[in-house]
């Protein structure tokens with residue numbers, strides 16, 4: 001059994017101001033659910049931890065007891081307290097574990113299954129754009145202008161589905177650059193892709209309906225579908241993205257969620273034949289296709305692939321887009337492109353559930369697009385990310401030769417680094433985390449157990465020196481790992 005790195009744990013608990021049983025239990029529960037405290041890890045004794053934290057031993061014992069009762073920890077007589085087997089169900093059908101008092105079963109499933117990644121920042125955080133190079137001064141100016149010029153009604157309760165200027169600008173952009181067939185009236189502005197997915201799941205599926213999801217896939221989609229009490233069926237991906245192989249044996253879907261422009265996290269691009277096949281599959285099941293087009297602006301080898309939505313002649317595709325990658329995540333602006341018949345119900349539901357807001361920011365964004373800043377920023381970031389990807393490849397190749405095969409990286413903000421079969425990724429992640437390097441494993445994107453061993457390495461949001469440093473660090477950790485082909 002692994003011992004946790006005691007200093008790390010103490011520092012993290014001190015940073016969270018854990019002074020009592022409740023705050024301590026809360027922090028530990030969160031880290032276990034997030035995979036940050038791996039299964040099998042041994043916790044310090046209550047006496048030792050209490051001394052490190054400068055709190056009463058009884059508080060630590062109470063927190064441990066609470067988490068044992070909840071199934072997060074296991075106490076072995078005479079040998080200590082350990083993190084239990086993974087709290088995330090091994091398969092979507094596994095019975096739910098005991099859940100904390102007060103949380104509904106659905107809430108508990110949501111919290112467990114949609115583990116918030118521990119390393120949301122750091123050198124390899126996937127999906128993080130470069131925020132430092134965002135044209136902040138221009139954005140401030142446009143925001144200020146929009147705020148000054150906004151009529152008073154833009155500050156009240158709204159239910160228009162978004163600022164008309166932004167919907168117009170987006171319709172033009174999506175038609176020209178993404179091959180989406182739409183007009184402004186089909187666009188609904190929402191607080192990010194996450195809200196778009198949640199709304200889609202709630203409005204188009206009944207609790208218990210099946211959603212096919214890519215395996216491996218996007219945790220945010222899993223969370224949205226969990227929140228809507230859908231049953232997720234993991235569909236394998238191959239070199240062309242979601243593969244409807246074995247579909248005959250799969251439960252009939254109500255929703256099919258996919259990232260055809262750049263499979264997340266696998267990175268494959270879905271060719272047109274597969275897109276057409278999936279449109280047919282959806283038609284056969286009378287299901288909706290939810291196309292999450294989250295980062296396809298960043299394509300390095302050829303022009304972006306036109307959206308699946310543009311091929312749809314039956315109004316089956318719900319197209320989801322976001323400004324989180326092209327601008328910055330905390331902007332919380334995303335959008336849906338909806339078939340005509342769904343526009344009004346989605347607009348009403350969004351206005352009820354989330355309320356509409358940030359109209360001046362939406363107006364500023366419309367000007368940001370119309371004045372050419374948006375296209376310029378995408379071009380600049382595409383070049384920057386291309387260079388960063390090349391740097392990451394070069395450092396890993398220099399350190400490891402061809403012992404760590406990397407994905408083609410034709411698009412997006414991350415690469416996949418393939419590890420040998422049966423490699424202990426968790427041990428590597430733990431060692432890396434102990435040294436302050438956060439790694440995202442392939443496994444954590446899977447609903448079912450997998451034999452594939454790989455890392456998801458973001459490279460876009462970190463400056464060059466730190467990226468090179470992290471790559472060297474990773475290489476060193478790999479070289480010291482059992483079962484790694486390039487071991488020194």
Ligand SMILES: Cc1ncc(COP(=O)(O)O)c(C=O)c1O
Pocket residue numbers: 126127191192193194195218220259264292294321322323324329333334
């Ligand atoms: C597959 C996928 N979809 C969507 C998003 C963005 O979601 P949001 O707009 O909620 O920030 C991400 C971000 O990581 C993602 O990886």
